Amino acid sequence: MSADPVDFDLASLRPGSPEHKHLLARFFFDTHVEYDPEHIAWPTLTAEEQQRLTRLPFWQEAVSTENITSHTVTAAASLESDPELSRAIALQGFEEQRHARLLAALTAHYRIPIEFPAPYTPHNLQDDFLFAGFGECFDSFFAFGLFALARESGYFPAALVTVFEPVMDEEVRHILFFVNWVKARRLQLPWWQRPVFRARCAWIILKQVASRVKTARSLGGADASAANSENFTLTAHQDIGAPVTLRGLLAKCLEENERRMARYDARLLRPRLVPALARGLYRVLPKRL
Ligand SMILES: [Fe+2]
Ligand SMILES: [Fe+2]
Numbered sequence: 709m710s711a712d713p714v715d716f717d718l719a720s721l722r723p724g725s726p727e728h729k730h731l732l733a734r735f736f737f738d739t740h741v742e743y744d745p746e747h748i749a750w751p752t753l754t755a756e757e758q759q760r761l762t763r764l765p766f767w768q769e770a771v772s773t774e775n776i777t778s779h780t781v782t783a784a785a786s787l788e789s790d791p792e793l794s795r796a797i798a799l800q801g802f803e804e805q806r807h808a809r810l811l812a813a814l815t816a817h818y819r820i821p822i823e824f825p826a827p828y829t830p831h832n833l834q835d836d837f838l839f840a841g842f843g844e845c846f847d848s849f850f851a852f853g854l855f856a857l858a859r860e861s862g863y864f865p866a867a868l869v870t871v872f873e874p875v876m877d878e879e880v881r882h883i884l885f886f887v888n889w890v891k892a893r894r895l896q897l898p899w900w901q902r903p904v905f906r907a908r909c910a911w912i913i914l915k916q917v918a919s920r921v922k923t924a925r926s927l928g929g930a931d932a933s934a935a936n937s938e939n940f941t942l943t944a945h946q947d948i949g950a951p952v953t954l955r956g957l958l959a960k961c962l963e964e965n966e967r968r969m970a971r972y973d974a975r976l977l978r979p980r981l982v983p984a985l986a987r988g989l990y991r992v993l994p995k996r997l
Pocket of ligand 1 (some may be wrong): 774777802803807
């Protein structure tokens with residue numbers, strides 16, 4: 709009866725099937741939101757708020773990360789032979805570039821000194837795309853919790869926090885898209901190539917985990933302030949005026965991850981690894997940490 713081409717049930721949605729790929733692309737197009745970073749009415753800050761914002765240690769790293777991600781994702785549209793998915797990846801590239809533009813607009817408006825790196829050129833497109841995607845799975849998960857803590861602490865004006873709400877939504881969509889794409893990509897390979905692809909992904913995830921573990925171990929230690937800025941989402945709770953333990957942060961990230969993911973089509977696969985690692989860590993951490 710229904711003419712909706714994405715109207716099929718969960719059971720029939722085999723990852724990598726034409727239906728799954730179509731639903732994935734449609735979800736991404738349908739949830740895209742228009743906004744223009746160059747025309748944001750930035751809220752006026754008090755001198756103290758301006759100082760807090762300027763003192764945040766991650767602006768330079770955020771600009772560098774967006775530079776790498778935006779150029780990698782834009783180029784990665786060419787990896788995909790399915791025209792709809794290729795357009796969806798190109799749209800994600802546009803959104804990542806918009807994040808870079810938003811950061812440029814914010815740092816210019818509030819006079820935060822930043823050096824803008826030369827446009828990034830991917831070396832190995834598939835590996836770079838996988839590295840960026842798995843990195844986003846980690847960073848976004850922690851960003852969801854930190855963002856909620858920043859909102860609740862009132863350390864920054866609500867109007868400023870609100871400007872970044874669409875960015876958070878986009879990161880949810882990006883990691884949702886990514887995990888579904890990775891699965892579809894693997895299942896379309898000839899069977900003998902699948903283990904190689906899986907091993908490649910595992911290696912890239914391990915590199916991301918190792919870098920996060922290094923940061924997590926430095927949290928609360930003598931060298932906490934020198935924690936690797938590359939993983940700023942893991943350390944940033946110290947800078948957003950929210951006195952929270954690592955365990956409390958993990959709980960907030962898990963709660964926010966669930967809340968944000970729940971808004972999107974339940975037939976799509978969810979990122980599972982980072983929430984599972986966070987849940988495991990939450991269980992073993994002593995309450996005071
Ligand atoms: Fe981004
Ligand atoms: Fe993203």
